[in-house]
Amino acid sequence: MNLSLIDPFVLAQDCPEAITGRLRxxxxxxxxxxxxxxxxxSGRHDGIVVVFDIETNGVARKLRGHTRQxxxxxxxxxxxxxxxxxxxxxxxxxxxNDGSRVRTVRFEAAIFIAELHPKTHxxxxxxxxxDQPVLVDMAQEIPVRHSLSSAxxxxxxxxxxxxxxxxxxxxxxxxxxxxxxxxxxHIIAGTNKGWLNIINTTSHKVQYSFRVTNNIIVFVRQTQSxxxxxxxxxxxxxxxxxxxDFTDPKLDFDTLQLEVxxxxxxxxxKLSWNHVSFSPTGEYVTASxxxxxxxxxxxxxxxxxxxxxxxxxxxxSVVEWHPFRPFVAAVGVxxxxxxxxxxxxxxxxxxxxxxxxEVEENVEYIEREDEFxxxxxxxxxxxxxxxxxxxxxxxxxxxVKMTSEFETGDxxxxxxxxxxxxxxxxxxxxxxxxxxxxxxxxTGREWMNDDEMSGEETRRTNGTSTVQNGTKRRxxx
Amino acid sequence: MxxxxxxxxxxxxxxxxxxxxxxxxxxSASRSPPANASPQYRIAERPARRYSRExxxxxxxxxxxxxxxxxxxxxxxxxxxxxxxxxxxxxHRRARSRDATPPPPKPTALHYKPTMILRGHKKAIASxxxxxxxxxxxxxxxxxxIKLWDASTGTLEHTLEGHxxxxxxxxxxxxxxxxxxxxxxxxxxxxxxxxxxxHPTSFIGHHNYVYSVAFxxxxxxxxxxxxxxxxxxxxxxxARVMRSLPAHSDPVGGVDFVRDGTLIVSCANDGLIRVWxxxxxxxxxxxxxxxxxPVTSVRFSPNxxxxxxxxxxxxxxxxxxxxxxxKCVKTYQGHANKQYSLQGAFGTYGGPAPYEYAFIASGSxxxxxxxxxxxxxxxxxxxxGHNDAVLSVDTHPTEPLIASGGLDxxxxxxxxxxxxxxxxxxxxxxxxxxFDPETLPPNPFAES
Numbered sequence: 001m002n003l004s005l006i007d008p009f010v011l012a013q014d015c016p017e018a019i020t021g022r023l024r025x026x027x028x029x030x031x032x033x034x035x036x037x038x039x040x041x042s043g044r045h046d047g048i049v050v051v052f053d054i055e056t057n058g059v060a061r062k063l064r065g066h067t068r069q070x071x072x073x074x075x076x077x078x079x080x081x082x083x084x085x086x087x088x089x090x091x092x093x094x095x096x097n098d099g100s101r102v103r104t105v106r107f108e109a110a111i112f113i114a115e116l117h118p119k120t121h122x123x124x125x126x127x128x129x130x131d132q133p134v135l136v137d138m139a140q141e142i143p144v145r146h147s148l149s150s151a152x153x154x155x156x157x158x159x160x161x162x163x164x165x166x167x168x169x170x171x172x173x174x175x176x177x178x179x180x181x182x183x184x185x186h187i188i189a190g191t192n193k194g195w196l197n198i199i200n201t202t203s204h205k206v207q208y209s210f211r212v213t214n215n216i217i218v219f220v221r222q223t224q225s226x227x228x229x230x231x232x233x234x235x236x237x238x239x240x241x242x243x244x245d246f247t248d249p250k251l252d253f254d255t256l257q258l259e260v261x262x263x264x265x266x267x268x269x270k271l272s273w274n275h276v277s278f279s280p281t282g283e284y285v286t287a288s289x290x291x292x293x294x295x296x297x298x299x300x301x302x303x304x305x306x307x308x309x310x311x312x313x314x315x316x317s318v319v320e321w322h323p324f325r326p327f328v329a330a331v332g333v334x335x336x337x338x339x340x341x342x343x344x345x346x347x348x349x350x351x352x353x354x355x356x357x358e359v360e361e362n363v364e365y366i367e368r369e370d371e372f373x374x375x376x377x378x379x380x381x382x383x384x385x386x387x388x389x390x391x392x393x394x395x396x397x398x399x400v401k402m403t404s405e406f407e408t409g410d411x412x413x414x415x416x417x418x419x420x421x422x423x424x425x426x427x428x429x430x431x432x433x434x435x436x437x438x439x440x441x442x443t444g445r446e447w448m449n450d451d452e453m454s455g456e457e458t459r460r461t462n463g464t465s466t467v468q469n470g471t472k473r474r475x476x477x
Numbered sequence: 478m479x480x481x482x483x484x485x486x487x488x489x490x491x492x493x494x495x496x497x498x499x500x501x502x503x504x505s506a507s508r509s510p511p512a513n514a515s516p517q518y519r520i521a522e523r524p525a526r527r528y529s530r531e532x533x534x535x536x537x538x539x540x541x542x543x544x545x546x547x548x549x550x551x552x553x554x555x556x557x558x559x560x561x562x563x564x565x566x567x568x569h570r571r572a573r574s575r576d577a578t579p580p581p582p583k584p585t586a587l588h589y590k591p592t593m594i595l596r597g598h599k600k601a602i603a604s605x606x607x608x609x610x611x612x613x614x615x616x617x618x619x620x621x622x623i624k625l626w627d628a629s630t631g632t633l634e635h636t637l638e639g640h641x642x643x644x645x646x647x648x649x650x651x652x653x654x655x656x657x658x659x660x661x662x663x664x665x666x667x668x669x670x671x672x673x674x675x676h677p678t679s680f681i682g683h684h685n686y687v688y689s690v691a692f693x694x695x696x697x698x699x700x701x702x703x704x705x706x707x708x709x710x711x712x713x714x715x716a717r718v719m720r721s722l723p724a725h726s727d728p729v730g731g732v733d734f735v736r737d738g739t740l741i742v743s744c745a746n747d748g749l750i751r752v753w754x755x756x757x758x759x760x761x762x763x764x765x766x767x768x769x770x771p772v773t774s775v776r777f778s779p780n781x782x783x784x785x786x787x788x789x790x791x792x793x794x795x796x797x798x799x800x801x802x803x804k805c806v807k808t809y810q811g812h813a814n815k816q817y818s819l820q821g822a823f824g825t826y827g828g829p830a831p832y833e834y835a836f837i838a839s840g841s842x843x844x845x846x847x848x849x850x851x852x853x854x855x856x857x858x859x860x861x862g863h864n865d866a867v868l869s870v871d872t873h874p875t876e877p878l879i880a881s882g883g884l885d886x887x888x889x890x891x892x893x894x895x896x897x898x899x900x901x902x903x904x905x906x907x908x909x910x911x912f913d914p915e916t917l918p919p920n921p922f923a924e925s
Contacts, residue, residue, distance in 0.1 A: 002739035394778035
């Protein structure tokens with residue numbers, strides 16, 4: 001509702017320009033905006049998932065269940081469920097209504113990325129380290145896994161002419177990144193040999209393959225429409241390409257030809273890119289740089305570098321765009337802070353004094369004919385009241401586009417009071433006036449032990465030194 | 478301090494307010510459940526029989542029985558006009574094309590009838606608010622307490638005690654689970670409605686009386702206006718000040734959030750109404766009327782396109798704050814407001830969606846409640862019953878109910894009834910005979 005009052009010049013800006021804030025809760029390693037853009041999930045080094053409220057810059061929810069660093073995060077379309085994958089080789093689906101774990105899925109390998117299906121929160125696809133990607137159906141208590149292929153689809157001729165070596169190489173390929181198209185009917189997968197595979201979600205068949213590069217595909221991200229793709233690969237080039245509409249029934253995968261639209265790279269410094277993302281409309285591509293403090297912003301119309309976001313004194317890993325605002329968040333590698341870039345809005349002083357107008361140059365004032373006429377006050381009052389004859393509608397709600405407005409029935413995350421005071425995870429605790437001490441390593445991590453997996457738990461409590469007091473918390477049996 | 482206290486439109490804070498004619502009442506323990514509540518907290522229900530046409534002995538007996546065993550379903554099931562819904566169908570209204578049937582004529586009068594009088598506060602009531610789910614009525618008073626009443630039965634559910642000075646303002650969180658209150662002890666407290674317990678951390682930061690509070694639509698932010706002339710934006714979860722807005726040069730009278738939470742409106746005794754951007758804290762618009770009368774209360778219209786402001790020149794003005802530099806589109810007059818800050822509300826009447834009209838309800842210092850049609854500025858009804866100034870009026874979110882409270886220490890509930898029938902008059906005078914005059918004062922609504 002504020003859009004009509006904001007300076008149109010400010011609204012016309014679509015690229016963030018300056019650091020406007022930062023968020024901190026532990027050491028963040030991975031972030032993701034919710035679809036409505038009011039929440040930012042942040043996975044931490046200690047395995048806790050923190051949900052920030054972007055409006056208050058405060059912590060809205062803390063989710064405990066992982067024991068190692070969080071690798072990736074994915075929101076369900078209604079923003080009620082959050083899927084997190086961790087370096088403890090498990091994926092957890094969280095219900096943000098009460099912060100409970102809906103499902104926990106363990107893998108036999110490290111997880112690169114896990115992405116929720118856009119239509120159902122009970123289905124996700126994950127890319128695993130040195131293993132084939134899996135499509136996991138969590139509708140039942142015991143999740144059902146379908147292994148997907150990483151081998152690119154070869155045409156008939158290619159298959160006939162294939163040497164044994166090539167076939168073996170195809171079989172050895174692994175997938176490094178997976179994600180769903182917006183309709184959820186297809187999975188886009190990137191492999192360690194630079195292939196991009198389009199996999200049908202229901203038949204689990206690779207329908208189309210396209211070799212983007214000879215190097216590893218590190219990360220793939222698409223726009224909300226699903227028609228644009230940005231690919232980060234280990235050859236230090238960020239590629240963008242247009243995709244066809246996969247939901248179109250007339251689309252023939254056999255004749256499909258994909259083409260790389262832009263190749264973004266830094267020719268001078270030969271920088272490699274940590275993470276890439278799209279602006280909401282796909283107009284801009286951002287990439288955080290390895291061993292460097294900058295975020296590069298390219299514009300896709302001309303394929304030119306338009307801006308470098310800077311201001312941090314540390315390398316940045318994950319960089320994410322807000323779903324509809326010129327607002328970028330990035331994680332600092334050293335401090336674990338989340339840095340926020342946005343547009344600075346100057347205060348228009350004419351808004352404070354309604355009698356004044358901001359003008360560019362001097363304007364000669366022409367007074368109205370009756371401006372200084374003296375009239376009886378009652379007359380003025382009466383005239384004023386008589387002018388108020390327009391119809392006023394105070395009830396009809398006009399839809400506003402581009403807002404995080406809630407429809408009825410939309411999920412609203414409950415507001416928890418006292419979330420920060422109840423469990424402060426700061427490493428330093430105050431023990432007196434001006435006196436601080438470092439927290440002992442185990443305190444505040446008791447939640448790790450009352451997990452549902454009792455076998456692992458005993459191993460951990462006995463084997464490691466996280467619990468220093470031996471008399472504490474040893475369960476019988 | 479005393480001088481500006483008198484000069485400014487304070488909701489009643491004097492200890493002696495001339496209403497000590499009631500027998501002294503002992504202070505019962507707080508949060509007593511209604512079952513064993515001391516008799517002075519039992520409500521004296523007005524037998525609202527004028528909208529029931531066939532008056533009979535049976536019916537009279539029914540009301541008498543009802544006082545001992547309250548059936549909560551009774552008053553809820555009585556809603557006869559289609560209710561307005563704040564969020565659901567509202568967006569579709571008027572989108573539908575007019576059918577072949579001619580539209581029903583726009584009503585020219587409303588017929589709210591008194592249904593309940595809720596007694597218990599020992600000093601003047603500053604604010605009365607329905608909860609967003611419609612289940613509760615909260616009232617806050619200069620006696621440092623907040624009382625929570627069941628909106629359908631009028632039972633006192635909780636008395637919230639903890640503030641050290643009179644309470645000027647209350648606000649419901651959108652999920653109806655938390656109540657925020659601002660007090661003259663400079664603090665804002667949160668209360669858990671289910672338990673009636675105060676939240677352990679209160680919001681401390683204002684340097685003077687907290688005069689007005691409002692929740693954001695998501696419930697994650699709270700805005701407060703104070704006599705220290707500042708506007709604070711609070712992070713509700715962490716109980717910390719997110720932003721301090723150097724708002725005004727006089728005590729801030731009222732604050733409100735727009736329905737999507739992106740704008741805040743504030744008003745002050747300096748006569749200014751300011752509209753703020755929630756995200757950046759910048760002033761986007763300032764509305765000022767030529768007369769510069771102190772603005773004591775302000776709120777957004779249900780669709781967020783207008784701002785309604787109460788001023789101490791006995792006017793309520795509706796501002797279009799969007800177009801141009803802001804323009805006063807309507808002035809509502811007919812009530813008295815020279816001294817206190819009155820709060821009012823928007824309500825709806827008429828038929829379902831396309832024939833739904835809006836009214837404005839406000840109290841008056843003469844003791845009545847005035848309902849105006851928003852567009853025509855005509856007075857639709859005057860509700861008479863309070864013995865002194867009515868400071869706060871609120872409308873039920875879905876049902877045609879109005880709650881009011883004021884200097885006479887009572888909360889009154891009003892409900893839409895049938896248009897008055899003359900034959901009722903005779904029975905109306907006799908009906909109170911069977912009741913205890915202590916709990917039921919003489920009927921001030923009798924038309925004689």
